Amino acid sequence: MAPYHIRKYQESDRKWVLTLFCSGMEEHIPTTFYHILRLPRTFLLLLGVPVTLLLVYGSWILASGCICILLFFLWFIAKYPWRLYVATCLRTDLADITKSYLSSRNSCFWVAECGGRVVGMVGALPVKDPPLGKKQLELLHMSVALEHRGKGIAKALVRTVLQFARDQGYSEVVLGTTMLQQGALALYQGMGFQKTGQSFFTIFRRLTAMPTFQLIYYLSTGQKVGL
Structure with missing residues (x-):
């Protein structure tokens, strides 16, 4: 297995990071499609409309085309x-990664490098309006290239964020992940994150039964994140 190391983001990484981010999001499209197909309302749509056309017009071609x-x-x-x-x-925090993540000591962005290329990434920003008395850090954009998964890179990236949070005096690390991202959900929960709730940020997500889970990791004073 080729060695990898985690370091802070540099501007020369921008092309790799954006490519990794976009390809990682594209991977979820087939899963989302199959999820939508399994919904009862989708079954009724795929069955009801063609059957109606078949009964009205008596055309299998029209029904199949539908x-x-x-x-x-x-x-x-x-x-x-x-x-x-x-x-x-791409038009908000990733438009200028250095400005968004590296202009303050309270935030950061890391990449995992292997063989001279970026194969993993993760960012962390302070939560703007945390609960009273809490100092929260949000884990964002965690992704590992498909061909480099199963090597412990994702866990190393998460541990990097957790250790950074402890060093900066944060009390909690929070994140959100959809119910379709089962691998990510299992990873986070296996590392000690706890599910605190779920929400539907858009009408589309509610209609397609795709909630986003909120997870939290509690950092106790003096806690050392295991490596």
Whole structure:
């Protein structure tokens, strides 16, 4: 296994980071599509509309064409939330990573490098309006290239954030992940994050039954994050 090391982001990493981020989000589209297909309302749509057309017009060709059009539409629907999220991030915090994450001692952005290329990434920003008496750090954009998974890179990136949070005096690390990202959810919970709730940030997510889970990691005073 080729060695990797984690370091702070540099401007020369920008192309690698954005490519990794975009490809990581694209990976969720097929999972989202299959999730939508399994919804009862989707089954009724795919069955009801073609059958209605068949009964009214008596055409199998029309009914089959309708199914193809509906499947294409559902694929577009599956892409929508991820494309929107990417577009939003590229014009906000990822538009200038150095400014967003490295202009203050209370935030940071790291990359995992292997063989001279960036294969993993994670960012951390302070929560703007934390609960009274809490100092929270938010873990953001954790991603590892598909071909480099299973090597412990994701865990190392999370531990890096946790240790940074402890060193900076944060009391909690928080993050959000969708119910479709089962691998990420299992990773975080296996490392000690606790699920605190779920929410639907858009009507689309509510209609497609895709909640975002909120997770939290409690950092006690003097706690050392195991490596």
